[in-house]
Amino acid sequence: MKISDNKATISFSNGDPSFEMPVYKGSIGPDVIDIRKLYGQTGMFTYDPGFLSTASCQSAITYIDGDKGELLYRGYPIEQLATNCDFMDTCHLLMYGDLPSVQKKKEFTHIVTHHTMVNEQMQFFMRGFRRDAHPMAVLTGLVGGLSAFYHDSTDINNAEHRDISAIRLIAKMPTMVAMAYKYGIGQPYVYPKNDLSYAGNFLRMMFGTPCEEYVVNPVLEKALDRIFILHADHEQNASTSTVRLCGSSGTNPFAAIAAGVACLWGPAHGGANEACLNMLGEIQRNGGVEKVGEFITQVKDKNSGVKLMGFGHRVYKNYDPRAKLMQETCNEVLAELGLENDPLFKLAKALEKIALEDDYFVSRKLYPNVDFYSGIVQRAIGIPVNLFTGIFAMARTVGWIAQLNEMIADPEYKIGRPRQLFTGSVRRDVPAADKR
Numbered sequence: 001m002k003i004s005d006n007k008a009t010i011s012f013s014n015g016d017p018s019f020e021m022p023v024y025k026g027s028i029g030p031d032v033i034d035i036r037k038l039y040g041q042t043g044m045f046t047y048d049p050g051f052l053s054t055a056s057c058q059s060a061i062t063y064i065d066g067d068k069g070e071l072l073y074r075g076y077p078i079e080q081l082a083t084n085c086d087f088m089d090t091c092h093l094l095m096y097g098d099l100p101s102v103q104k105k106k107e108f109t110h111i112v113t114h115h116t117m118v119n120e121q122m123q124f125f126m127r128g129f130r131r132d133a134h135p136m137a138v139l140t141g142l143v144g145g146l147s148a149f150y151h152d153s154t155d156i157n158n159a160e161h162r163d164i165s166a167i168r169l170i171a172k173m174p175t176m177v178a179m180a181y182k183y184g185i186g187q188p189y190v191y192p193k194n195d196l197s198y199a200g201n202f203l204r205m206m207f208g209t210p211c212e213e214y215v216v217n218p219v220l221e222k223a224l225d226r227i228f229i230l231h232a233d234h235e236q237n238a239s240t241s242t243v244r245l246c247g248s249s250g251t252n253p254f255a256a257i258a259a260g261v262a263c264l265w266g267p268a269h270g271g272a273n274e275a276c277l278n279m280l281g282e283i284q285r286n287g288g289v290e291k292v293g294e295f296i297t298q299v300k301d302k303n304s305g306v307k308l309m310g311f312g313h314r315v316y317k318n319y320d321p322r323a324k325l326m327q328e329t330c331n332e333v334l335a336e337l338g339l340e341n342d343p344l345f346k347l348a349k350a351l352e353k354i355a356l357e358d359d360y361f362v363s364r365k366l367y368p369n370v371d372f373y374s375g376i377v378q379r380a381i382g383i384p385v386n387l388f389t390g391i392f393a394m395a396r397t398v399g400w401i402a403q404l405n406e407m408i409a410d411p412e413y414k415i416g417r418p419r420q421l422f423t424g425s426v427r428r429d430v431p432a433a434d435k436r
Contacts, residue, residue: 008033010042028063045419051236057244058410061094061402062235069318073233074098082325087198087228087395088112091170094233094402109198115171116192116201118179119149126183135390136265138180144258146172154252156408165253166401173394174198178205181387190214199224202394207382219336220381223329227374230322231392233399235315239263239270243400244407245416253404260400261393270392273375276310277385280351284344292350300360310372311355312365319367326373333380348376 004023011018019041022034032055035046048054063072071078074093081090085099088109092100100108125145129138146168147154153165175192182189182205190208192201200216203224208214234240242263247256264270283295298306313320334340352368355361378388407413 004031006031010038016042026058029065039419045421047421051241056236056241056416057407057413059236059403059406060097061406062233062399064235064315066313066315066317069316069321071234071321078230078321079325082226082229082322085229087225087232090229090232091398094398095166095405111167112171112198113192113194113201115168116175116194118172118175122149122176122179123189126179129183131184131186133184135177135180135184135387136261136393138183139176139390139393140258140262140265142176142180143169143173143261144255147252147254150254154254156247156250156253156404162253162405162408166398166405169253169257169397169401173397174202175205177387177390177394178202180390181206181384197221197225199228203381217336219332223333223377224381226325226329227377227391228395230326230370230374231395233396233402236403237269238266239396240400240403243404247404247407248413248416250415253401256404257397257400260396264393264396265389270389270396272309272369273371273378273392274385274388276371277375277379277388279307279309280344280348283351284347288343289347289350292347292354296351296354296358308355308361308366310375311361311368313369316369317365319365320369322370323368323373326370326377327368330373330377330380333377337380339380342380345376345380348372 002025004025006023008021008023009018010021019038021038024032024034026032039045046054061074063075064070073081073090074097076093076099081093085093088105089099091112092098092105092108122142122145125142126138129141150165150168153161153168155161179189188210190205190210192205196204196216200221203216203220204214236244239260243256243260246259247253267275283291287294295306296308298304299308334342334345339345352372355366355368361367375385375388378391379385383391
């Protein structure tokens with residue numbers, strides 16, 4: 001971060017003296033006005049609900065240009081990473097700043113692979129949940145509970161502790177997601193296997209049983225690995241900001257990541273692909289492909305209350321760069337599993353075609369986003385809809401950890417403490433009971 005030659009000046013129409021603020025330049029992206037001394041100098045706060053124009057931190061991890069439809073991890077375009085790298089490459093990149101050499105990747109993959117098991121007592125912890133509990137409710141509890149099992153790595157001011165807790169979280173998240181699934185359907189847990197890839201191991205823990213050997217389908221393995229890469233980080237989104245805010249209090253990494261999991265559960269955030277599949281299911285029940293036109297008419301009517309899920313994005317005002325990659329993967333998976341003519345997937349394709357060609361959606365840049373395609377891929381693989389957000393949490397864990405560790409290492413970081421515009425009652429005295 002370097003100071004700009006420009007300075008911002010705030011002036012007041014009531015005659016109060018103007019106030020000058022420094023402007024900082026990032027390596028790319030908008031300049032930033034430093035308002036830290038604003039309250040001390042003027043007695044005023046800024047007001048920015050939803051943080052639409054506020055940079056809460058400085059970061060060197062992920063950059064998004066929503067107008068261009070660009071996403072960079074540590075400077076590398078997401079298209080190149082998703083095509084030329086795997087998830088272990090991406091994890092190393094986000095955590096340590098560089099893509100690993102062949103030897104470093106071997107070492108990193110080995111340590112992640114050999115931390116995939118969880119303490120056996122977590123099975124008893126699981127039994128406290130109802131069988132029909134939402135997997136995200138279970139996962140929030142499991143991640144938060146890790147600090148009770150691995151309390152030897154909870155000091156965030158210790159770099160060694162931060163590293164081992166990071167490895168543990170990345171390694172154990174697939175195991176816990178699979179456990180939450182197996183518990184819900186009453187099947188025995190399947191232990192991780194060290195000769196499989198990160199994605200392959202997860203597929204086996206999800207769909208394998210003790211009755212027979214599970215053979216990993218390489219097309220599905222590659223598809224899942226790509227989902228992990230595309231969801232690994234996304235700058236200062238709601239769940240990442242939650243992890244940073246939670247971690248700023250000095251809490252342990254497991255608690256901070258559990259807070260991120262809880263935030264991700266929201267339908268406006270990580271639950272978007274679940275909401276998308278639920279939408280498709282609703283259209284299917286109401287007539288399927290033949291009723292798509294009717295549904296689109298309702299979407300265009302602002303008074304109908306009907307929303308088109310899986311299209312458009314808060315940040316991307318152009319095509320979501322992850323969506324094109326996921327679209328390719330979606331077509332590969334449907335072809336591999338012979339599902340091109342499945343009614344729900346035909347419906348999804350019809351909806352996609354209308355949204356890409358209809359002027360109403362094109363003019364508003366409501367393109368299919370990554371959630372639209374990833375939801376279709378996961379359903380095709382056999383992952384239940386209520387577990388989609390758990391998959392998202394598993395992929396995003398490395399991004400959360402990288403962001404948390406970056407914040408802790410920043411000498412300027414302080415406990416997060418937003419201010420407010422108070423609109424309640426002014427000071428008043430409590431009346432006697434008989435006068436109320």
